[in-house]
Amino acid sequence: MTYLALCIHNHQPVGNFDFVLEEAYRKSYWPFLRALSGHPSIKLTLHNSGFLLDWIIERKPEYVALLKAMVERGQVEIMGGGYYEPVLAVIPEADRIGQIRQMSARIHDVFGSAPSGIWLAERVWEPSMPTSLKKAGVEYLLVDDFHFIKSGLSRDVLGGYYVTEDQGNMVRVFPGSERLRYLIPFKPADELEAHLKSLKGFLKRGNCAIYGDDGEKFGVWPGTDKWVFEDGWLESFFTKIESSLGWLKPVTLAEYISLEEPLGRVYLPTTSYMEMGEWSLPAESARSYAELIEELKRYGDDAQRVFRFLQGGQWRNFFAKYPESNWLHKRMLLASKAVDAAREGADKTEGTNHLYKAQSNDPYWHGVFGGLYLPHLRTSAYENVIKAENAVDDSAAPSVSAQDVDADGYDEAIIRTRELNLFISPRQGGTLVEMDFKPSAVNFSNTLSRWQEGYHHKLTDAAASGADDDGGRKSIHDMLIAKEKGLEALLKFDAARRASFVDRLLDMKTSLDDFSANIYKDSASLADSGYSATIDDKGVTLTRDGQDVSVQKRFSARDDNSFVVDYTAVIGEKTRAAGHRFCVEFNLILPCCDGPACRYEFSPAAYPEVEADAAAGLGSAGELQGVNAVDLIDSFTGVMLTIESGVSATLWRFPVYTVSLSESGFEKIYQGSCLAFLFDLSSSDETLEFNNRFKVTARKYV
Numbered sequence: 001m002t003y004l005a006l007c008i009h010n011h012q013p014v015g016n017f018d019f020v021l022e023e024a025y026r027k028s029y030w031p032f033l034r035a036l037s038g039h040p041s042i043k044l045t046l047h048n049s050g051f052l053l054d055w056i057i058e059r060k061p062e063y064v065a066l067l068k069a070m071v072e073r074g075q076v077e078i079m080g081g082g083y084y085e086p087v088l089a090v091i092p093e094a095d096r097i098g099q100i101r102q103m104s105a106r107i108h109d110v111f112g113s114a115p116s117g118i119w120l121a122e123r124v125w126e127p128s129m130p131t132s133l134k135k136a137g138v139e140y141l142l143v144d145d146f147h148f149i150k151s152g153l154s155r156d157v158l159g160g161y162y163v164t165e166d167q168g169n170m171v172r173v174f175p176g177s178e179r180l181r182y183l184i185p186f187k188p189a190d191e192l193e194a195h196l197k198s199l200k201g202f203l204k205r206g207n208c209a210i211y212g213d214d215g216e217k218f219g220v221w222p223g224t225d226k227w228v229f230e231d232g233w234l235e236s237f238f239t240k241i242e243s244s245l246g247w248l249k250p251v252t253l254a255e256y257i258s259l260e261e262p263l264g265r266v267y268l269p270t271t272s273y274m275e276m277g278e279w280s281l282p283a284e285s286a287r288s289y290a291e292l293i294e295e296l297k298r299y300g301d302d303a304q305r306v307f308r309f310l311q312g313g314q315w316r317n318f319f320a321k322y323p324e325s326n327w328l329h330k331r332m333l334l335a336s337k338a339v340d341a342a343r344e345g346a347d348k349t350e351g352t353n354h355l356y357k358a359q360s361n362d363p364y365w366h367g368v369f370g371g372l373y374l375p376h377l378r379t380s381a382y383e384n385v386i387k388a389e390n391a392v393d394d395s396a397a398p399s400v401s402a403q404d405v406d407a408d409g410y411d412e413a414i415i416r417t418r419e420l421n422l423f424i425s426p427r428q429g430g431t432l433v434e435m436d437f438k439p440s441a442v443n444f445s446n447t448l449s450r451w452q453e454g455y456h457h458k459l460t461d462a463a464a465s466g467a468d469d470d471g472g473r474k475s476i477h478d479m480l481i482a483k484e485k486g487l488e489a490l491l492k493f494d495a496a497r498r499a500s501f502v503d504r505l506l507d508m509k510t511s512l513d514d515f516s517a518n519i520y521k522d523s524a525s526l527a528d529s530g531y532s533a534t535i536d537d538k539g540v541t542l543t544r545d546g547q548d549v550s551v552q553k554r555f556s557a558r559d560d561n562s563f564v565v566d567y568t569a570v571i572g573e574k575t576r577a578a579g580h581r582f583c584v585e586f587n588l589i590l591p592c593c594d595g596p597a598c599r600y601e602f603s604p605a606a607y608p609e610v611e612a613d614a615a616a617g618l619g620s621a622g623e624l625q626g627v628n629a630v631d632l633i634d635s636f637t638g639v640m641l642t643i644e645s646g647v648s649a650t651l652w653r654f655p656v657y658t659v660s661l662s663e664s665g666f667e668k669i670y671q672g673s674c675l676a677f678l679f680d681l682s683s684s685d686e687t688l689e690f691n692n693r694f695k696v697t698a699r700k701y702v
Contacts, residue, residue: 002199003260004241004250006044007079007142007176007212008032009119012052013362013371014084015380021055028219029056030063031229036075037066039238043250046076047119050083050103051360057110064110071111077252080104080115080138086359087315089126090329092336093135099356100136116254117141119212121361123176124272124315127166134169140257142212145175147268149308155179159199159206161257162266172262174253176212178274184211185218185228189236196248205263208256222481222664270314277312278454279367282321285313286454318365318372323406323497324448325364325372327433328381330406332358335388342392351391358384366453366660373448373660373669379591382443386421386436398557402535413533413540418560420698430531430542430553431499437561437698440639444632444698447587447672448658449494450518455661459488481665490659490668492517495528498587498656498672501565501694502527503544503551506678508579512623515676516654523580524549548572562697569690571681576688582679584694587656588641589672590634594619594655597636602651603629618673621654630675633701640701643675646693650678 010029012021029048036042046067048056056063070076082088082099083106091099100118108114117140118133125143133141145158158175165171183192196209218234219225228234241250251259271277278289289312296303296310319326335358339351362371363381371377396418402411405423412433415422421436435444459482495518505524506515514520522528524546531542531551539556554566569582590598598618602610607624610616618632629644630651656671681688 001207002196002248003208003256004196004248005174005208005210005253005256006042006250007047007119007174007210007253008044008215008218009047009049009079009213010052010215011047011049011085012055013377013380014051014357014360014384015363015377016051017376021052024216024220025056025060025063027225028216030060032215032218032234033063033066033070035229035234035238037070039242040073040075041245041250042238042241043075043077043252043255045079045117045253047079047081049081049085049119050106051085051357053106053110068111071113077117077254078107078111078113078115079117079119079253080107081119082121082359084356084360085121085362086356087121087124087361087364088132089124089129090316090364091359092333092340093132094340095336095356095359096132097136098352099359100133100138102356104137122272122276122315122365123147124276125268126270127267130164130166130171131169133171138171140172140174140253142174142176142210142253143268144181144212144273145178145210146274147173147271148175148266150269150271150311151266153266154308156202157205157263158210159203160208160210160260160263161253162264163262164266164268172257173266173268174210174212176210180209180211181213184213185224185233185237189233189240192237193240193244196244200247206260208251208260216663220663269311271311272315274312275367276315279370280313280315280317280321280365281454282317283452283454283456287457288454290454315365322366322372322448322451324378327406327497328378328385329364331385331434332381334405335385338389338392347391351388354384354388354391358382358388368661368663373658373662373671375446375448375589375593375669375671376591378446378448379443379589382436382446383441386438386441386443389421390438390441400535400537400539402533410530411533413535413555415539415555415557415563417557417563420557420561420563422555422557422563424533424540424542424555425499426531426533426542428497428499429502429527429529430533430544430551431527432501432555433497433499435500435696435698437639437641440637440700442591442637442639442698444588444590444641445500447498447589447656449496449498450492450656450658450671452491452493453660456491456659459491459659459666483665483667487659487666487668490657494518498674500586500588501553501555502585502587503553503569504583504585504676505549505575506581506583508581510581512621512652512654515652516621516674523575523578526551527585548575558695559697561699562695565694565696567690567692567694571688571690573687576681580681581650582681582690584677584679584692586643586675586677587672588632588675590618590632590639590641591637592634594670594673595636598632598634600653601631601633602627603631619655619670622652624651624653627651627677632673635701638701640699642695642697642699644695644697645677646691646695647679650680652676652678 083103363377366372410427413424423434503526633640
């Protein structure tokens, strides 16, 4: 007898759009469950992540009622996990345990029994995890066979579960089959049946075919809704299983544990699934790794001798690859410390709930999946970080402090008022890297730089295409679709993380096009230099002394919702004579991004070139002379930001677009808007002292 253990994982990230959840439910979650209910002899283990589960419970009573009935008759086992699908390895242990227990309690309340196993988000495993899992009451989990192979085992001994431990804390681990992940649902049911039959002669240890993968493969991935449901793949698959019950026994994962003993002991290395090893590498290495994989595939079975010892990067690499990911992660940890230190009560409960939502894994990484490139997911994460802190912070007095927030060995300066959080990095050019408006829980600095990716070269090698000739039955990893033509023209890359109050010295020949394409020279290398910082109880003063240029700027709060930055720049004769403009750059984003609810308003208001709505949108680009102030307005979420300059300036503006790869193909995504205030340094004096004051005010827009 061969066992078949199927595990389906349904997930939507915190902050995702409601219409996305509706479409996924209509295309995948509901039709899959309804089809399964018609085949009661087929058992499986099902996981819905907490954010999705809450949405289903609130909106879809028919799903809950049907699933309850299937649980009661023993057809479906409900699997737990971290409530909001965090990568457990990178959140504090108390939060790991809390998230798992909260999910278990929710499942018990709704379905009548607590889960014994968990879905491990992105299958990110680290060897010390069994201790936390045991404390949370976890008996088993599923990872990939890739994890086991990297520990030295071969696929023919992966026909069941193993035990592993940390400090004597034991859990059971199942190896999900990579082969089944690529067969289901992309190959005909006959081919899948042949593979299952072959296992009896192939497996040397155990007798179970173990499958664990995303439910979105059944209807949400491009082309799969037609293939899986309209063309009858799923019905054919279930029918094949039913006709094979003489030799094939479908089981849930918990049921299999009760029927069979473990195959042995294993210690898994730090890893995730195979594709994550590519995605987490730096761009050049990721491309080389992908090319090596493709080269090895041409050698067929002989390549397995190399594949089993080949591994890419680890998930934590994303914190090195993307400074924005690292900063978000460390801000989440700062919020976790604040919540943990708070007194027990309703406020701490509220803070904990927002903290857990901020730990949802998607905004922290990028691959074909992952949501770092999706600004609405980053916005949601920051919203919950800020709300978590708001819930437990009862201090109304303004404060100025220093702390190494991002764990790089250098302190950031932090200015807090009743309504603002300002995080200033002396190390990164004395720039403002985060600006929070606490009443609306908005981070105006939530931008993403244009980073080079290992897959970008594909855009220049392939034409944009629609559905594949085979009706979209390829795996996502094999597809190449561009959502619009000409995306390769947008492949401009940044040298550093985008921030605000970035100081530059530009020669007079530098144009807006040069600046936006990052093909210019900063004559004084101000943005690349660390500034010295002096902190007092009123603010922070940052200084950078160069050979011919020195800059001092002082950040200080003025009111609950505003702050000023006072500039003094001394420009030497040599630099002045060459002809330059002093540039102060801002990179900002509003919750509704470049949508129709967001716009600029300039002062003075008489700018005919931006009278049209489109020309005033955050997706617009252009140059304006004699600007004193600019408002960034989001009329949908009701927030606005005003920047006032004490000296009239030339203002450049342009949208920052990235080109990234997702499950639906290559796409252009707005990541924020860049504003550059330019001040002419022409003067007959031997040296020039430039003085200016910026005032920045955040408020609710009515």
